[in-house]
Amino acid sequence: MKKSPLPMVQNTSSKDEKRTRKETLVKLLRWHFGYQDFRGKQLEAIEAVLSGRDCFCLMPTGGGKSMCYQIPALAKRGIVLVVSPLIALMENQVMALKEKGIAAEFLSSTQTSSVRNKIHEDLDSGKPSVRLLYVTPELIATPGFMSKLTKIHTRGLLNLIAIDEAHCISSWGHDFRPSYRKLSSLRNHLPDVPVLALTATAAPKVQNDVIESLCLQDPLVLSSSFNRPNIYYEVRYKDLLDDAYADLSSVLKSCGDICAIVYCLERTTCDGLSAHLSKNGISSAAYHAGLNNKLRSSVLDDWISSKIQVVVATVAFGMGIDRKDVRMVCHFNIPKSMESFYQESGRAGRDQLPSRSLLYYGVDDHKKMEFILRNAENKKLQSSSSKGELSKKSLTDFNLMIEYCEGSGCRRKKILESFGEQVSATLCKKSCDACKHPNLVAKYLEELTTSIARQRNGFSRVFMSRSTDMIDEEFRIDEQFSEFWNRDDEGKSSEEDISDFDDETEVVKSLPRSRLSRKSGVDEKIELLQRAEENYYQNKNFDKLKNKVDKNAISETLREASKQRLLNALKLAHKRLGILNIELDTSASFLENECYKKYGKSGKTFYYSQVASTVRWLSSTTLVELTNRLGPGTPSVPVSKEHPPETPPSPLLEQRPPETTNLKRHSSFHSPLLEQKSPETTTPRLDHTFQSETSMNTSPSESSSLSTKLPSIPSFSEFVNSKKEKGNHANTSQNQSHMRLEKTGEKRLRLH
Numbered sequence: 001m002k003k004s005p006l007p008m009v010q011n012t013s014s015k016d017e018k019r020t021r022k023e024t025l026v027k028l029l030r031w032h033f034g035y036q037d038f039r040g041k042q043l044e045a046i047e048a049v050l051s052g053r054d055c056f057c058l059m060p061t062g063g064g065k066s067m068c069y070q071i072p073a074l075a076k077r078g079i080v081l082v083v084s085p086l087i088a089l090m091e092n093q094v095m096a097l098k099e100k101g102i103a104a105e106f107l108s109s110t111q112t113s114s115v116r117n118k119i120h121e122d123l124d125s126g127k128p129s130v131r132l133l134y135v136t137p138e139l140i141a142t143p144g145f146m147s148k149l150t151k152i153h154t155r156g157l158l159n160l161i162a163i164d165e166a167h168c169i170s171s172w173g174h175d176f177r178p179s180y181r182k183l184s185s186l187r188n189h190l191p192d193v194p195v196l197a198l199t200a201t202a203a204p205k206v207q208n209d210v211i212e213s214l215c216l217q218d219p220l221v222l223s224s225s226f227n228r229p230n231i232y233y234e235v236r237y238k239d240l241l242d243d244a245y246a247d248l249s250s251v252l253k254s255c256g257d258i259c260a261i262v263y264c265l266e267r268t269t270c271d272g273l274s275a276h277l278s279k280n281g282i283s284s285a286a287y288h289a290g291l292n293n294k295l296r297s298s299v300l301d302d303w304i305s306s307k308i309q310v311v312v313a314t315v316a317f318g319m320g321i322d323r324k325d326v327r328m329v330c331h332f333n334i335p336k337s338m339e340s341f342y343q344e345s346g347r348a349g350r351d352q353l354p355s356r357s358l359l360y361y362g363v364d365d366h367k368k369m370e371f372i373l374r375n376a377e378n379k380k381l382q383s384s385s386s387k388g389e390l391s392k393k394s395l396t397d398f399n400l401m402i403e404y405c406e407g408s409g410c411r412r413k414k415i416l417e418s419f420g421e422q423v424s425a426t427l428c429k430k431s432c433d434a435c436k437h438p439n440l441v442a443k444y445l446e447e448l449t450t451s452i453a454r455q456r457n458g459f460s461r462v463f464m465s466r467s468t469d470m471i472d473e474e475f476r477i478d479e480q481f482s483e484f485w486n487r488d489d490e491g492k493s494s495e496e497d498i499s500d501f502d503d504e505t506e507v508v509k510s511l512p513r514s515r516l517s518r519k520s521g522v523d524e525k526i527e528l529l530q531r532a533e534e535n536y537y538q539n540k541n542f543d544k545l546k547n548k549v550d551k552n553a554i555s556e557t558l559r560e561a562s563k564q565r566l567l568n569a570l571k572l573a574h575k576r577l578g579i580l581n582i583e584l585d586t587s588a589s590f591l592e593n594e595c596y597k598k599y600g601k602s603g604k605t606f607y608y609s610q611v612a613s614t615v616r617w618l619s620s621t622t623l624v625e626l627t628n629r630l631g632p633g634t635p636s637v638p639v640s641k642e643h644p645p646e647t648p649p650s651p652l653l654e655q656r657p658p659e660t661t662n663l664k665r666h667s668s669f670h671s672p673l674l675e676q677k678s679p680e681t682t683t684p685r686l687d688h689t690f691q692s693e694t695s696m697n698t699s700p701s702e703s704s705s706l707s708t709k710l711p712s713i714p715s716f717s718e719f720v721n722s723k724k725e726k727g728n729h730a731n732t733s734q735n736q737s738h739m740r741l742e743k744t745g746e747k748r749l750r751l752h
């Protein structure tokens with residue numbers, strides 16, 4: 001339903017006229033949005049763009065930047081074009097505006113062509129009804145759309161171009177989107193349309209970059225303080241806690257039924273933590289780019305409509321999400337920069353009511369993030385030597401985050417000073433843990449220092465400990481080792497989860513790719529890692545390690561959550577493959593037990609990686625493989641949906657004696673870590689025929705014993721060796737195949 005139009009704003013300059021204009025704008029605000037008055041610098045920004053001036057608007061998260069282009073759209077006949085980085089963000093805003101009776105639309109590839117055509121017809125009509133048109137930067141770059149904009153402009157109907165989240169244009173910013181770079185063409189094509197750039201990113205370098213890149217002319221630069229007085233800042237130290245999962249769970253419980261966001265670095269953590277919270281009676285769901293669009297939308301809807309209270313998410317969740325009553329934002333892993341932290345924690349308390357930011361800091365998380373950033377930095381350095389300065393920036397930015405966690409003194413001051421704001425000592429008013437409980441925080445920091453020193457002396461873990469600095473200094477992580485990185489998504493590198501953008505491709509394209517081809521020196525480093533692993537398992541320094549291992553121990557709760565994950569994955573496999581001849585609950589226990597047996601002593605990270613890899617295996621495995629691993633007996637004929645095995649289902653766990661885990665590997669066993677097949681099995685094949693052939697070549701007695709005696713999950717050394725062999729084998733096979741192809745000039749079956 002559309003509202004009746006209010007008087008249009010005139011561009012006038014006398015004092016009275018100025019007052020009248022302000023009154024009209026306030027009337028529009030009250031009429032359409034129900035707010036009493038403008039906040040902060042909103043009015044100045046609105047007046048500037050209405051007078052035709054470019055404006056750069058720097059406001060804190062939740063400060064009300066959207067209003068700076070929404071009111072101008074209502075104040076003048078014509079269209080305001082809004083460029084926004086995420087489709088979800090556009091959808092949300094358009095929906096909210098439509099609910100208020102404001103004619104807003106968005107154009108994106110997710111719409112049906114009939115919806116898009118309708119919008120285009122309206123735009124071409126000469127008298128468009130739409131007042132706010134949201135588009136992606138990619139669309140702006142297309143010649144067709146640019147000529148449409150030019151046409152609208154020649155009819156005098158393009159009032160303003162608003163670039164929301166404008167920091168995305170700057171490679172100095174924390175959310176750089178290459179597609180935003182294309183927006184610089186707007187000024188060439190539409191030189192006299194005012195441009196409004198909006199961001200909550202305060203770094204001066206980013207500001208200058210935005211102004212230059214968008215070619216803003218004599219812009220009015222409006223900036224407000226970044227202080228969020230209604231947010232209480234706190235850091236908890238994972239290394240000093242028995243169980244961070246349990247700690248978060250009790251914090252959330254003690255707060256009552258609050259709305260919260262928990263950010264994690266990795267998708268697996270989101271899944272595990274969300275399962276843990278749910279199990280403890282907290283209504284929660286995981287949200288990350290690994291879920292399909294439908295699932296993500298339903299999680300978002302449920303959270304926005306308060307059906308669930310807590311979303312456990314990667315950074316894919318949040319940019320521009322406008323739920324005002326978020327009472328707590330928790331970072332379960334350290335964010336990559338102060339800018340990211342500020343943006344994400346700033347999603348708390350947008351209604352200006354007291355809220356909380358809680359960060360769980362762990363030394364392992366620190367190392368992991370540092371490793372990811374260094375890896376990304378190395379990649380950038382290799383791709384362009386001129387970007388050296390830029391590459392180092394990520395580590396410098398991260399150091400501010402470390403200082404926030406490990407340093408003493410007011411947290412608020414640290415945040416604001418990192419953005420160049422000078423802050424008085426009294427500003428915080430005891431609204432951070434360091435100001436409210438200085439002695440306690442000092443004690444924690446001391447304990448943390450001791451714990452770090454202990455870890456430095458001991459060798460806590462192959463990848464995550466400080467003693468691996470010398471390795472990761474040069475060692476370029478290969479995607480293939482991602483299992484040991486607690487990664488849940490093959491083919492995507494660690495950086496992806498940091499960006500975790502879900503709808504655009506360019507960021508994904510810019511991710512580090514596998515470096516298998518760059519072999520130089522890698523073998524030595526692998527050997528180094530293997531030696532490290534051997535040392536570790538020999539437990540020579542067990543006493544020194546004990547403390548750390550305890551901290552890293554796998555709790556029953558974590559095991560239960562993992563079992564739940566495996567059960568869910570089994571259910572999905574059950575759906576995908578049809579009726580499975582296995583008992584799901586027992587099989588989940590069995591698989592979890594396998595992971596625990598293998599990595600129970602190595603600690604959470606390895607154990608959790610193994611769970612993750614098993615989950616992935618379940619998502620892609622065939623019925624034969626699954627039955628071989630979990631079912632009652634090896635089928636002597638290929639198993640298919642049409643020909644299920646005749647033996648009745650019987651849970652494997654009871655059938656398997658403990659010593660059988662060391663028996664020789666069944667050829668049809670498909671380990672998620674060890675995909676390599678023995679040389680004799682590497683003939684051209686289709687998956688199913690291969691499985692059935694191997695099964696048929698096995699004698700019945702062998703077959704039944706193999707089916708119950710499952711192979712062990714490979715150790716890190718086995719995994720590394722298998723990858724090496726696989727690499728060598730692939731090279732040999734490729735050479736042979738290449739020669740054959742050259743000879744025959746014919747394309748044959750692709751060799752593995």
Ligand SMILES: Nc1ncnc2c1ncn2[C@@H]1O[C@H](COP(=O)(O)OP(=O)(O)OP(=O)(O)O)[C@@H](O)[C@H]1O
Nearest residue numbers: 035037038039061062063064065066067200320322
């Ligand atoms: N003048 C106002 N008075 C009261 N509430 C307002 C006012 N202007 C905006 N708001 C409300 O403040 C909330 C935050 O606004 P908005 O989403 O525009 O913030 P933002 O600056 O874009 O934040 P972010 O950086 O997170 O995108 C919204 O719910 C909005 O309706």
Ligand SMILES: [Mg+2]
Nearest residue numbers: 065066164320
């Ligand atoms: Mg916004």
